[in-house]
Amino acid sequence: MEIILSGIRSTGQLHLGNYFGAIRNFVKLQHTHNCYFFIADYHSLTTHPTPENLQANVTQVLVEYLASGLDPEKATIYIQSDVPEVCELYLLLTMNAYVGELERCTSFKEKIRKQPNNVNSGLLTYPVLMAADILLHKAHKVPVGKDQEQHLEMARTFAGRFNRLYNNDYFPSPKAFNFGDALVKIPGLDGSTKMGKSEGDANAIYLADSEKTIHKKIMRAVTDSGPEKPNQEKAQAIQNLFDIMTVVSDKQTIAFFEEAYSKCTIRYGDMKKQLAADVYKFIEPIGNRIRELNQKPEFIREVADYGAEKARKSARKTISEVREIIGFRTV
Numbered sequence: 001m002e003i004i005l006s007g008i009r010s011t012g013q014l015h016l017g018n019y020f021g022a023i024r025n026f027v028k029l030q031h032t033h034n035c036y037f038f039i040a041d042y043h044s045l046t047t048h049p050t051p052e053n054l055q056a057n058v059t060q061v062l063v064e065y066l067a068s069g070l071d072p073e074k075a076t077i078y079i080q081s082d083v084p085e086v087c088e089l090y091l092l093l094t095m096n097a098y099v100g101e102l103e104r105c106t107s108f109k110e111k112i113r114k115q116p117n118n119v120n121s122g123l124l125t126y127p128v129l130m131a132a133d134i135l136l137h138k139a140h141k142v143p144v145g146k147d148q149e150q151h152l153e154m155a156r157t158f159a160g161r162f163n164r165l166y167n168n169d170y171f172p173s174p175k176a177f178n179f180g181d182a183l184v185k186i187p188g189l190d191g192s193t194k195m196g197k198s199e200g201d202a203n204a205i206y207l208a209d210s211e212k213t214i215h216k217k218i219m220r221a222v223t224d225s226g227p228e229k230p231n232q233e234k235a236q237a238i239q240n241l242f243d244i245m246t247v248v249s250d251k252q253t254i255a256f257f258e259e260a261y262s263k264c265t266i267r268y269g270d271m272k273k274q275l276a277a278d279v280y281k282f283i284e285p286i287g288n289r290i291r292e293l294n295q296k297p298e299f300i301r302e303v304a305d306y307g308a309e310k311a312r313k314s315a316r317k318t319i320s321e322v323r324e325i326i327g328f329r330t331v
């Protein structure tokens, strides 16, 4: 059976981009596949959170996973640092990851720009730890958004190199995956091409946002002065609103505003009101479950313990096989 794995960094609340890039696929696949979904808290250390922030963020992400429909009885849902076997695989993979290729990675270059005073080596080897996450359970498919494409390519490189070095086909070649479609990239409300948690609060719609907050954020989203001639090409900020509409609104609504845009009769205020209503309709049940689960810390702890136990079983098997392949003492 194909193995599916994905994860999200524990750096704050989940947003629509996380949902449509990764979680949505998972909610579907967990019924038919062997699925692992984890919270990347080791990865979050690259930005040096305080212990209180780290703990609160991990719990928050776990609550939001469950609220989004991930089922701990169907999928293995765990916290990365509960499965320290990943650190050993990470170390072993670093021996075949070349500094030059890590330095060329787009996300590393971006991080250097964003946090010039904290260019730690964890940022450089970030893709190796991510490859270790994936290969630890020998995953075939990795549901992610478009921004993770290069990391997946690197995971394939490291897996292939390991297999060639030891002359076997131990690790499958993991593929970035989106249900029946191209990888998605949900844009931001501030006119930027990506919704992200580090882009500021006016950019993202969080799964826990209230109706009022959603309305306020969308009504303030960047627009332009409107189309001046029929079938005019859309500015990025306008395209962004249409792109978000594509994932939450029905076909007739989208067609209505597309036509209004191409005929220059569109009123952005009306479009935003409709978009805010559709986003809220989509998010409301998830938000309600988040608030319910926030009242059940014991249940959340049990879910984490149960997931850790299942994930460690699979991890221990891989580590023991990898040690044997490399030639470490087995008895």
Ligand code: TYM
Residues within 6 Å of the ligand: 005, 006, 007, 008, 009, 010, 016, 017, 018, 019, 020, 021, 022, 040, 043, 129, 130, 131, 133, 134, 142, 143, 144, 145, 146, 147, 148, 151, 184, 185, 186, 187, 194, 195, 196
């Ligand atoms: P992270 O935490 O930045 O994002 C988690 C997931 O959400 C997707 N995503 C988006 N998809 C579409 N549009 C967006 N605007 C958007 N923003 C985020 C991301 O593509 C991702 O799927 N390195 C990873 C976490 C990770 C991981 C892994 C993922 C660590 N190890 C192993 C898969 C497998 C990250 O930082 O994702």
